[in-house]
Amino acid sequence: MNNLLIRGALVIDPSQNIEKRMDILIENDKIVKLEKNIPSAESTFIIDAEGLVLTPGFIDIHTHLRDPGYEWKEDIESGSLCAIAGGITSVCCMANTDPINDNATVTRYIIEKAKQVNLCDIFPVGALTKGLKGEEIAEIGQMVKAGIVAVSDDGEVPRDSKLLRNAFDYVKSFGIPILCHSEDKTLSTGGQMNEGYLSTLLGISGIPPEAEEIGTIRDIMIAKLTNAHIHICHVSAEGALKIIEKAKKEGVKVTCEITPHHFTLTENNVKTFDTNTKMSPPLRTAKDVEACKEAIAKDIADIIATDHAPHSKDEKMVEFSNAPYGIIGFPTLLPLSLTLVEEGILTLSKLVEKLSFKPAQIINRKDIGSLKPGQRANITIFDPEEEFILTEEMISSRSKNTPFLNQKLKGRVKLTVRNGRIVYNNL
């Protein structure tokens, strides 16, 4: 029997309201005990985690692993390595691969490869519509059978509202959420950065926050109409958050996420034309950043997700308007999220909830996101105080496209356990 005893860490498990120094015993792939002072005789392998924080493994429900089709940007192995180094034990990967994950064959390929790599849970997200074209509903049932946990046309937006209504209605029968990239692309067309003071000065074509707001209202209205569960991805605009808040009060089944870059950076970071500050939705204003933080504090934003979007240097070393949208997010998830605790926006326990328990609920996974005995042993241990400079060498992703490169960050992952096995050790 394989066992592992981790002693002395500050255990934070929002699913059980636990926040105290405890020991945790793992046998094979399960958590078996979570108690004070578990005798060392109970395990052959003991890890001393004194002074560190131990939480359920982080779950990132918005990522792009680029496999199949864009393996020069990322593949399932490099993406998994990068995730576990960021304390992330489960990732949902979006469907915009090549071929697109709009059928069970591609879903099975991803799941099979994830099994071979075997470093973290990989839950594929299927396309909502065939080819992400917004014209016909994809074979969602077949994909659910093959293992998708959600559907999304992320990156693309179905423009046909009638089709969207049918798709939302259809998805309901399978009990999975729809992850919405909410945007009116006819309004944002050609936009490269937030439409605001800075885009006016730089002459760069803007993406008005209203494009996000219109998309959000439309998707929420269709959710209301169909009673489907929608989860709005990467909310970045104050106005969109207000719309979501109102919908939640009215009982619409809507959840949402905010990315660390959207609650950390503003459009001012674009001033140098650094292509690593180009993403969709774009970095917005300081007021939007404040609204994002407030939404996180008030639980309008249910979870934090990275929108990990690897692009190679070759693709990003171009003119700003020719660069692809997106940045990687795994290496900075923990340190950027911890700043919210440091700023008093939310407690450490609340943060952990938004990084583990809540995302597990959104994708309906009961086997992860908690440290209850009997759960699969997915665990993250980190030092909230350790400072480090993020270098390219530390990033296992095939791509290094992050504006936080060579910057000092605080809060470092020390150990990641997945299915009872240590997959990342930086102790």
Add this chain to the structure above:
Amino acid sequence: MEHLISCENVTKEETEEIINLAFKIRETIREGKKKFKALRGKCIINLFFEASTRTRTSFEKAGKFLSADVINISASASSVKKGETLIDTVKNLDMMHPDIIVLRHACEGACNTIIPHIDASIVNAGDGCHEHPSQALLDTMTIVENRENLEGLNVVIAGDIVHSRVARSNIILLKKLGANIFIFGPSTMMPRYPEALGVKVLSSFEEVAKIADVLILLRIQLERLNAKKVFPSLREYATFFGLNKNRLKMLKKDAIIMHPGPVNRGIEINNDVITSPKSVIFNQVENGLAVRMAILTTICGKKNKLLEELNA
């Protein structure tokens, strides 16, 4: 001055120095002297990814009059057609040790993108809708020539402000020199946040006529916008926003009219305006050559050498 990328980084003093030098150069050229030794041994590459007549010829002549070796590259004839990236193209050219690369490119920030990769100085000859600083310097020179003091002067820029690098550079530079800047045109061509540029939007030609000491007309950039989406027809634009004989009469007596060229006759401007005594459009072109000579000389650190020649 190491590079000339944006008017944001040009001080009032630097502007005055360049313009004063340019006046001296122009005077000497008018006297018939067209060859100076100041940049002998220097190499300048004009790298143009967009069509250009005035700016490119002007930079080429500027370099040649100063005895620099000038190489002209246009995108259609370069490896860009073979798929080479901007950074690679410029890096390769940089390995041939030019002193200055003059770049025109359709993307905002193209100069900023390449600076970290090369040793040569960069002169921005227009980057997308961002800036065109040498145009602003020559426009400033033209205004100074007519008005001397820019403090409190009312400058109206009319046309497609949103997509105009000429407008952006002029606004930044002229404001530094104390001018008040106003903009005018169809609302679809006005920025959503004019206050970001520190300008006021005028709503009628009557207002423009009443206020303008200097009226800069911009070209309707047919290649940059699907015109139909921002205004219904060229005829309608000309009717409501173009400058014509009647509107010319409404302007202040001593107002001057400028245009960066090329003009769209019958749209934003017509023959009556071009040939009117208020028009300084062709002076702008002449000043452009002198200003660019001054810019290249200043960046190469040869100002004193050129002054010696000019004073000789």
